[in-house]
Amino acid sequence: AQSVAQPEDQVNVAEGNPLTVKCTYSVSGNPYLFWYVQYPNRGLQFLLKYITGDNLVKGSYGFEAEFNKSQTSFHLKKPSALVSDSALYFCAVRDDTGGFKTIFGAGTRLFVKA
């Protein structure tokens, strides 16, 4: 069975500092991994994905994530946080066995202070 864990309910960071939002996963086959962002009263916006290839993937708004197979992790990172990055971030996973369901983590709220 697939599962995703986001161990932090909230991450606080000062503007200009690097940020990391953690995600670990469990799947039967090989993972497809995603990060989505949700701003207040808005839908889910795709940030980036890992399907195969380079372990470091780059996405929208300067975000990147590193796939680590041995640690089953896919942490979201940004070198320099902006106040406008404050939002709810969801990690999601799907396996490559042909199933249709993507499983989302519980979400991590990111607060960037000016």
Next chain:
Amino acid sequence: EPEVTQTPSHQVTQMGQEVILRCVPISNHLYFYWYRQILGQKVEFLVSFYNNEISEKSEIFDDQFSVERPDGSNFTLKIRSTKLEDSAMYFCASSAGTYSPDYTFGSGTRLTVV
């Protein structure tokens, strides 16, 4: 950029009433999904739909729920007799294929059952 459109953005209904949530997926996408999110919490998979039939559904998707693609463009979620606990944000999503696993989400319908 192509969008998934959901209507209405907010629906208030009395307990026991039927509601239909509407979605227009991206035109060349083949896979359609409904997810729900209760009060900014976890995003939960409800159902996936492909080739005019349900391909996978969760335990949440009981006999009260149904989906339909009544024409070439709309994708609907019907809740037959709403309960208070059905109050949530309902997101429609579509994807080009099961091996193109990144979804495009709509902006959601907030359902309030009173």
